[in-house]
Amino acid sequence: MGGARAVGRGAGRRGTGSAGGLGGYLARRLGASALLLLLVLTLTFALLHAAPGSPADQLVTPGPGMAERQARLERTLGLDRPLHEQYAAWLGAAARGDWGTSLFQGRPVSRMIAEALPATALLALAALFVEYVFALALGVWSARRRDRFADHAIRAVSLLLFSIPTFWLGLMAILVLAHLWPVFPAGNMTSAGAEGWGAAARLADLARHLALPALVLGLGTGGATVRFVRDSLLDVLGEDFVRTARAKGLSERRVVGVHALRNALAPLFQLLGLSLPALLNGSLVVEVVFAWPGLGRLIFQAINARDLPVVLATTAVGGALVLGGSLLADLLHAAADPRVRHRREARAGV
């Protein structure tokens, strides 16, 4: 695995102390991420095998001689070998870029993931957009109306969204916006037969199908973000430079919208990185409810069927996304906030 090499390099650089700066920081972070990923995969593998049920249970057609046929199939699939051997074999192949074949579909796992990933990425991006537009709008409003009715109402709504199970929110959205008042389709990614339409019509169709799941996923994760934006902005509004700006006679719009907000947003980048796990988590549910053909569905189905190669590979991809996201968030945060940057540079220089 590429990550394993990065660990060695990172450690070496720190040892000599020559590289320092962003390069050394990156190498250390990448190394730690790779180790973490390896740990997650090992745990997943162990849990999958500790959990009851074997893929052979579901692969074999019930009928005469089932026990014997099951045993034979387990031998064919190599499931009777010692666990560490199976894991080493999988890890070795994965490091060479071979993620194996789905036990249930006979298809290369890498291709299955490549097919599912764009749908999830699209949904996640759209949801992220919804989440942040929603959180910024309500968060700023709430902060400016601090302790007034709007503030209380917004805080209540955000708490509600935070506590509602995404599954239920999805079903309610379908009931209200797809059924009682059918403005959006109830699910899927496109209309039946849409593949024959023109590009513009297809894009519009995709947008219509994307709207509800993105809204549900975005609002579901956005509840907490509203409060984060509000509190962050309130912190900043109390600082000296805001008072200075006000004293200079700048309009309130400029004070809040430019000076305060820009400073309040820096920590939001970090939150962005942390949003990724929540989004991936939520998309698992949203994809099932809205029949969205993404990674979540693939994982869900593979876990139920104990399709080991698919579970392991999707875990690896999901884990890499989450770790990569948090790394990116830290870098963005550093870029946006000079204090973080300086602290880091100071430390690296020692």
Add this chain to the structure above:
Amino acid sequence: MRRHPPRSPHVRPPGARAALLALAVAAALAGCRPDPGEGDPGADAADDTPRRGGQVVLGLTSDLGGVNELIVPATVTTAEVVRRMFLTLGEEQPDYRTVEPRLAESWEYSEDRQTITFRLRDDVVWSDGVPVTARDVEFTYRAWTDPDLAWTGAFTVEAVERVEVIDERTVAFHFSRAYPSQLLDVATGAVILPEHAWGKLPFAEWRTSADWFRENLVVDGPFRLVSWTPQHEIVLERNPRYYEEGLPYLDRAIFRVVPDQTSQLTQLLNGELDFVFQLSPDDAARVEAADGVELLTYWGRQVIFIGWNVAKPLFADPRLRRAMTYGIDRRTLVDSIWGPYARPIDSPVLPGMWPGAEAEPLPYDPDRARALLAEAGWEDRDGDGVREKGGRELAFELITNTGNRQREDALVLIQDQLRRIGVDVEPQALEFNTMVEKVNGGTYDATIAGWVIPTTFDYRFMYATSEIGGTNFVGYSDPKTDAVLDAMRAVPDREAMGPYLRELGEIQRRDQPYTLLWQSQRVSGLRARVHGAEPNHLYSLFNLREWWVEPAR
């Protein structure tokens, strides 16, 4: 199959639909049904002439496994879709008796019934124009039995010794012995595959080459594959080279994967889906009341039962197992869980499967149950409401899998009913894989589970000693039963199975290794604009080639 016509006429003012739907949903939420008085039920009988063209959109809960059914698990979805694209030699009919000619126009048995010779049609071609010949049949047989390919259904053709190509259109299956489901096994058990296209890939590579088959797909059935987006959509279109004149009527059949049942229902009511395979019984009333949708109900072959772990001393005594059956009011159980969509059963030979093989029902008779328990030595001496014997209480765990509402409801109802005869049941719903492991490992007491009864009437999987450790997880073993099962497999003619099936019913009635609970109906939903659908216990899309739709308004 029973058909429930839509309650409202087809033509209605635009805009009224949303309002009507809203009403239906509101009514369903409020737990009552709208007044069925409106509308004219006869209005849609206007034109019964099938029409060419159009498309239907069908909802699947799980994706297609693949286009080559030999290398993927035998799921309902895969069978339904693959069999719309490929032909079998014959077509099994829902009457449990007949096989209609398909790829084979006729067949005959040899005198000793150890050979069946098929005569193929001369007008069937693969979608690339190459004729379907006896060579394809022989190739398919080699695929079935190839050890590297390891088809999980290979056990069904174990008795075939060899397949002989006599000429381009004639092919003979030679069996090592004659048995009643010979024809079903080879003529309807699996589809015939294209040798000229798929013979290029060595069998050893089949299991890991699912995509290759899709890229090299030629078919001989009524529909061909246009596109398949995994987890999303499968588009079939009419195969212009299909041999039946004028069929299929539909231009397209679009399958959409919608995993959530509630979403499926919404899409059906909205008109995004034309067909939903399985509705929950709770939703059936809502669909029946909705505008422009009809309900199709037909008996499936799944039996739901309590399996008693006979291998445990507690359940070794048939008197105790009979007492349990007498002590469970199955009629009330089924009515309260399923309403009209299921019925109690008393024999694994389900009603309608074999006229004359019906077993006499064991009635609900708690007094009889109490007497039997007392006779077996179980009495409540300490007055705590639970019987004991030799210091052991008559208490056990009854398990089933989560995610199945009907079975989970049954757990609780049965607990309550058995308490009245002094039995302490601890109900437990477990995650599916956990339950399977417990059941297969023999560490359970009793389980609510289900089997689909095969149309081959081969009941060894439930009752034979040889299947203990496999499908016979209750551990039932009885030499006389084994003899009956073996004898049934040895009658050369299917028609001669009747007496054995009756005897099997008697054995079940006497020994009760399973307390049979119910047989349920499949409840499908269909938009009223779709006509000609005749789903049955074999396939919901059995005659998809004869479905047709009214032109779009």
